[in-house]
Amino acid sequence: MLRRTTITGLLFSSPFIIGFLVFTLYPIGASLVYSFTDFNMFKAPTWVGLDNYKWVLSEKEVWKSITNTLYMVLFATPVSLIVGLLLAQLLNIKVRGQSVYRTLFYIPSIVPAIATSLVWMWVLNPKSGLINTALSYIGIRGPNWLLDPVWTKPSLILMGAWGAGGTMIIFLAALQDVPKSLYESAEMDGAGKIRKFFSITLPSISPIILFQLIMGLITYFQYFAQAFMLASLTNSGANQTMAGPEKSLLFYAILLYREAFVDFRMGHASAMAWILFIITSVVTYLIFRTSNRWVTYGGE
Numbered sequence: 492m493l494r495r496t497t498i499t500g501l502l503f504s505s506p507f508i509i510g511f512l513v514f515t516l517y518p519i520g521a522s523l524v525y526s527f528t529d530f531n532m533f534k535a536p537t538w539v540g541l542d543n544y545k546w547v548l549s550e551k552e553v554w555k556s557i558t559n560t561l562y563m564v565l566f567a568t569p570v571s572l573i574v575g576l577l578l579a580q581l582l583n584i585k586v587r588g589q590s591v592y593r594t595l596f597y598i599p600s601i602v603p604a605i606a607t608s609l610v611w612m613w614v615l616n617p618k619s620g621l622i623n624t625a626l627s628y629i630g631i632r633g634p635n636w637l638l639d640p641v642w643t644k645p646s647l648i649l650m651g652a653w654g655a656g657g658t659m660i661i662f663l664a665a666l667q668d669v670p671k672s673l674y675e676s677a678e679m680d681g682a683g684k685i686r687k688f689f690s691i692t693l694p695s696i697s698p699i700i701l702f703q704l705i706m707g708l709i710t711y712f713q714y715f716a717q718a719f720m721l722a723s724l725t726n727s728g729a730n731q732t733m734a735g736p737e738k739s740l741l742f743y744a745i746l747l748y749r750e751a752f753v754d755f756r757m758g759h760a761s762a763m764a765w766i767l768f769i770i771t772s773v774v775t776y777l778i779f780r781t782s783n784r785w786v787t788y789g790g791e
Contacts (some may be wrong), residue, residue, distance in 0.1 A: 496782040503571065510652065517640055522764055522765065523761070523765065524536075525757050525758055525761040526543055526544070526761035526762040526764075527540060527541070527543065528757075529541075529542075530634070530757040530758050531755040531756065531757060532755055532757060533755070536757075536758070539758065541605040541757050542758075543758045543761070543762035544766070545647060545654050546759055546762070547759070547762050547763055551620050552738070552741065552746060553743075553763070554747065554769050555738050555741055556741050556742055556743040556745070556746040556779055557743055559644065559738075559739065559740070559741055559742050559743075560711070560714060560742050560744075562644055563577050563644065563647065563648070563706055563711045563714050563742070564711045564712060566648060567643075567648045567651050567707075567714075568650055568704070568707040568710075568711055569656050570651065570652055571651050571652060571658055571707055572625065572658065572703055572704065572707060574652045574655045574658075574659075574702070575655040575656075575657075575658030575659040575661075575662050575703070576658075576659075576662050576700075578596055578655065578656075578659040578662075579659045579660075579662035579665075579666055580666065580688075580692075582596060582659070582663055583663060583667065585631070589653050593663070596659060597656035597657075597660060597772070598656065599653050599654045599656055599657065600654045600655065600656030600657040600658075600659075600660075601656070603652070604716035604717055604720065605716070605720055606718075607650060607653075607654060607717065608650075608717050608720035608721055608724070609720075609724075611649075611650050611653075611717075611721075612637065612721065612724060613644070614650075615636035615637055615646050616635060616637075617634075617635040617636060617638070620633070622636070622703075623636075632717070638720060638736050639736065639761070640735070640736045640737040640738075640739035641739075643721070643735055643736060643739040644739060644740075647714075647718060647721070647740075650717055651717075658703055658707075661699060661702075661703060662699060662703070662732055665695075665696040665699040666692065666696060668695075669692060669695040669696065669701060670695075671689065673686055673691045673695070674691060677690070677691055682757040693747050694787045695787070697785060697786045697787050698786055698787075698788055700786075701778070701782050701786050704778065705775055705778060707776070708774060708778070709771060709775070712743070712767060712770070712771050713744050713767070713772075714742050714743075714744060715742065715744040715745060715748065718735070718740045718745060719733060719745055719748070721740060722734060722735040722740040722741075722745070723733065733745050733748075733749055733753075737753055743763070743767060744767075746763070747760050747763045747764060747767070749758075750763065759783055773775045
């Protein structure tokens with residue numbers, strides 16, 4: 492009977508198992524092998540040992556892409572978290588039409604990246620864009636958001652903050668799970684809103700903050716779609732470098748894509764992918780190791 496139940500369970504789960512083996516596990520293993528070979532998808536791979544990894548560590552464009560990516564990791568991640576948390580705090584207030592406001596703030600997060608990029612190319616247009624037009628009414632000349640290398644990455648951070656609805660929803664659920672009795676006790680002790688936020692709200696939702704932080708870091712280490720669209724839709728993308736003005740939009744994932752599917756250097760791309768995996772894993776591990784200092788779980 493136990494054996495029959497096991498076989499039945501395996502049959503029902505076989506689509507997932509087969510899909511995982513074919514579309515996940517095999518590509519992971521193949522990329523590890525290709526990272527030690529010279530392979531362009533048109534001829535059999537030839538073994539080159541650690542040459543691809545040496546190329547990654549010595550190539551100037553790789554280090555430029557790492558610098559750009561770290562900029563997004565260090566600045567875009569906290570901005571997205573802060574904006575998501577502030578929006579969740581606002582939408583947790585009981586007002587008339589609360590569900591409508593929640594829907595309106597959440598919708599941008601489900602808009603496809605291509606559509607988002609097109610909308611923001613209009614919003615950030617230096618001559619007729621919404622932001623620069625608004626700034627001109629108060630006598631401020633707006634920057635050239637999309638073509639000035641100083642402003643290209645801040646433009647992407649603005650786009651990320653606009654689409655922080657997913658982060659907001661998770662924070663909103665966490666806020667609603669904070670026991671109201673804690674706030675009532677704090678009010679009896681004379682605590683104000685700011686004190687309650689830092690002494691009750693943040694510690695209570697700290698596990699969710701940890702989760703959002705990890706997911707945000709992973710997202711921005713792999714940052715691709717919006718930067719790719721902006722670089723491709725501006726004049727700087729016409730030369731197939733996909734790097735933006737002065738390579739300010741050349742992120743690690745974009746360079747990896749270019750090596751794999753534009754220049755067909757799969758060995759370089761695979762080595763880059765594994766280095767990115769190692770970096771992300773190390774950063775995630777370090778955050779988990781230090782989380783016991785600031786994350787409070789229920790019952791502790």
